[in-house]
Amino acid sequence: MALKIISVFGTRPEAIKMAPLIKALEREKNFQSKVCVTAQHREMLDQVLRLFNITPHYDLNIMKEKQTLSEITTSALIGLERVFNSEKPDLVLVHGDTTTTFVAALAAFYHKIKVGHVEAGLRSFNKWFPYPEEINRKLTGVLTDLHFAPTTTAKSNLLKEGVSEENIFVTGNTVIDAMAYTVRKDYVFRDERLNQIDYNNKKVIVVTAHRRENWGQPLENICNALKNIAKNYKDTYIIYPVHKNPVVRETVFSILKGLDNVLLLDPLDTDEMHNLMAKCYMVMTDSGGLQEEVPSLGKPVLVLRDVTERPEAVEAGTVKVIGTEQQVVYNEGALLLENKEEYDKMANAVNPYGDGKASLRIIQAIKYAFNLTDKKPEEYKGGE
Ligand code: UD1
Numbered sequence: 001m002a003l004k005i006i007s008v009f010g011t012r013p014e015a016i017k018m019a020p021l022i023k024a025l026e027r028e029k030n031f032q033s034k035v036c037v038t039a040q041h042r043e044m045l046d047q048v049l050r051l052f053n054i055t056p057h058y059d060l061n062i063m064k065e066k067q068t069l070s071e072i073t074t075s076a077l078i079g080l081e082r083v084f085n086s087e088k089p090d091l092v093l094v095h096g097d098t099t100t101t102f103v104a105a106l107a108a109f110y111h112k113i114k115v116g117h118v119e120a121g122l123r124s125f126n127k128w129f130p131y132p133e134e135i136n137r138k139l140t141g142v143l144t145d146l147h148f149a150p151t152t153t154a155k156s157n158l159l160k161e162g163v164s165e166e167n168i169f170v171t172g173n174t175v176i177d178a179m180a181y182t183v184r185k186d187y188v189f190r191d192e193r194l195n196q197i198d199y200n201n202k203k204v205i206v207v208t209a210h211r212r213e214n215w216g217q218p219l220e221n222i223c224n225a226l227k228n229i230a231k232n233y234k235d236t237y238i239i240y241p242v243h244k245n246p247v248v249r250e251t252v253f254s255i256l257k258g259l260d261n262v263l264l265l266d267p268l269d270t271d272e273m274h275n276l277m278a279k280c281y282m283v284m285t286d287s288g289g290l291q292e293e294v295p296s297l298g299k300p301v302l303v304l305r306d307v308t309e310r311p312e313a314v315e316a317g318t319v320k321v322i323g324t325e326q327q328v329v330y331n332e333g334a335l336l337l338e339n340k341e342e343y344d345k346m347a348n349a350v351n352p353y354g355d356g357k358a359s360l361r362i363i364q365a366i367k368y369a370f371n372l373t374d375k376k377p378e379e380y381k382g383g384e
């Protein structure tokens with residue numbers, strides 16, 4: 001009998017990072033792979049499902065405008081109860097640190113189903129930053145049976161919390177598997193505005209910022225700093241695909257709309273986004289995923305947060321955590337625009353997060369854990 005695995009996810013970054021794994025699971029004859037989306041995100045999730053050609057077996061369709069954490073938690077928990085009752089899977093796979101992640105792990109626990117956590121073990125060691133992701137990760141970790149840690153740092157975080165070593169598999173991050181699918185040297189954008197940009201003579205800065213803990217004053221600071229960069233450095237071109245969240249859009253559009261060297265876009269499809277980052281000068285972001293993707297493209301990343309749970313690329317020198325003070329954001333941006341030596345120090349292709357084989361290691365680990373093979377996967381060693 002094939003092992004029944006349900007992958008549950010709800011937001012854009014989970015979908016991007018689960019997509020290569022789902023594709024790999026579908027190719028395995030030992031597994032029956034099903035997909036359930038909570039649709040905590042709607043349009044931004046659907047963009048990814050379309051790109052990777054994934055049709056979910058279940059779609060809980062829970063998203064509401066300006067939803068609260070409690071609304072996401074309760075509607076996902078109740079929806080998943082129905083799915084798990086009827087499917088009775090052997091394993092539930094969750095990814096990362098969203099509220100969907102934690103709730104899916106909790107629902108699996110309530111139904112006594114094993115949980116595999118992809119991208120396990122990341123820690124900022126600060127309860128409130130990122131909020132609520134740090135706690136989502138920890139809660140998910142407690143409920144997890146198989147921990148797929150992307151790096152050895154993540155593994156050692158789990159060991160320190162008392163997780164048994166035999167249940168941890170260092171796999172690399174599946175986002176690098178996804179980039180093998182999306183990034184192309186000869187890529188042509190579907191958005192013609194992105195084809196028209198002179199990437200050699202303009203310093204293109206790609207920006208994303210949307211985190212809950214940055215809503216309000218921090219996001220205003222970031223936008224004001226970007227506005228001043230745009231005004232003072234006419235050879236820059238800021239491209240900011242703005243998250244669908246109305247709270248974020250109100251702030252961003254009110255400060256940055258109407259400047260000739262700032263392009264505010266709707267969320268880009270992920271292949272467009274990845275290839276834009278591959279062509280740009282640098283990235284400024286509060287995203288977690290971008291901190292993993294951009295180092296492998298050899299571009300500097302300024303992180304618009306006070307702490308990060310992804311220290312590997314900071315140690316490698318391509319990522320710098322700069323916080324959200326307006327003047328600091330401006331100064332750090334200006335430094336990389338003006339000082340070639342500082343820029344070259346950071347624009348250094350390192351890839352501490354994966355080798356494109358994370359999905360295969362996860363599959364091998366699942367087989368090992370369910371006694372379908374006696375061969376444990378080799379640990380991912382990159383970034384050491
Ligand atoms: C969520 C995750 C966060 C993750 C981020 C990735 C939680 C609590 N937060 O944050 O960990 O980093 O996704 O982007 O799990 N909206 C739309 N269309 C969409 C998506 C969102 O309109 O396709 C709007 C809705 O009004 C929604 C709001 O954005 O209520 C916020 O979405 P939500 O998932 O609660 O929070 P994010 O900030 O997206």
Ligand code: UDP
Pocket residue numbers: 012013016208241242266267268269270271273274286287288289290293
């Ligand atoms: N991304 C995308 N389109 C965009 C902005 C980001 O496809 O317009 C991708 C990005 O490349 C990364 C992921 O979305 O893979 C990051 O998701 P998000 O910023 O929503 O979440 P976070 O990384 O903060 O968890």
